[in-house]
Amino acid sequence: MAMEQAGLNDTTVAERILMLYDLLSAHLPYEPHWWPIFSADQPFEVVVGAVLVQQTRWEAVEAAVLRLIGRGWLAPAALASADTGELAALIRPCAFPSQKAPGLQAIARHLLAHHGGDAAALLRQGRADARRELLALPRVGRETADTIMLYAGHHPLFIVDAYARRLFDRLGVLPELDVLRMPYDALQDAVERPFAGWAGPIADAPTPHAFFWRLHALIDEACIHHCLTTPRCNLPGARRSFAEQRKCAEHCVGCAGCPLRGVCRAYRAA
Structure with a gap:
């Protein structure tokens, strides 16, 4: 229009x-390393990174992701059950850690409850359905949803x-x-x-x-x-x-x- x-x-x-x-x-x-993947679960790592990068330089996101892997928390079940205060401290200095930590845990719980903890399963839906479900999650707006869908779900979008x-x-x-x-x-x-x-x-x-x-x-x-x-x-x-x-x-x-x-x-x- x-x-x-x-x-x-x-x-x-x-x-x-x-x-x-x-x-x-x-x-x-x-640049094959544009979105470097450090873990075995690429879709979930993209979800976490897409939330962490909001108002944050990518260097801080990479460091936070590596710390999450070091604690064994870069997996839906582990992230959902982590101590929220410790999680917030671990992802700092990413912006708004006290908001992103519970938001990430809510996303992990949603994946566990509706997709068996498999972010790829959510993203295998059609574009409209996947986007609608992502936008209903905390800390996920249009840009974050589309970033997840492009990099983790292989949806062709701008x-x-x-x-x-x-x-x-x-x-x-x-x-x-x-x-x-x-x-x-x-x-x-x-x-x-x-x-x-x-x-x-x-x-x-x-x-x-x-x-x-x-x-x-x-x-x-x-x-x-x-x-x-x-x-x-x-x-x-x-x-x-x-x-x-x-x-x-x-x-x-x-x-x-x-x-x-x-x-x-x-x-x-x-």
Whole structure:
């Protein structure tokens, strides 16, 4: 609806998204460690990480996940029965630990009660049903639900996070729309609709799920290395240190600046 009101068509939007994807993909090598998995239960670890990362740097999330594994608590049954105060202390300095700890335990209890403790079983539902169930859980909003569904459930969808809004606004990817303020679902629909009929490869991604996984990773990488709050347009990408040392290790090594400068509305206007 937002696209139709703005006079946009699916072909135009697809071309813009694919141009962004190609420029970033050429600059940032494929990153298999974008969401590092430290445990045997990948779906549940993604659920926990998606909650912990709210208002928190990923480095702190990685460290918290490793501490949970060390205590034997990164499993639904163990997490549900853990002491809540000890759990809050263990996940600190992730933001809002006193709220996230009981929220994570409630999620674990829900999985135990309705899915035998198997997060993958919840995510095997159709997109609408899985999203509805996730949104009914504590500490899970639209972005968190979609993050879980993309990374743990392999649902092809676009995550509307703060990085995506920032990058789209600065580049002018959808200049006809107010991407900073428009509703979450409206912006998600504007990006997904042009690719709704695609069943095979998109760009260098073999499936629509792989494309949206890679697109989200590339957008976030661009905002980690170059399109920061204070942008590094003409500078090498900022460096971050992660528990998974291979994460981002090959990105922006000796680069001369943001690969999006040539198509960036904000850069041209500066």
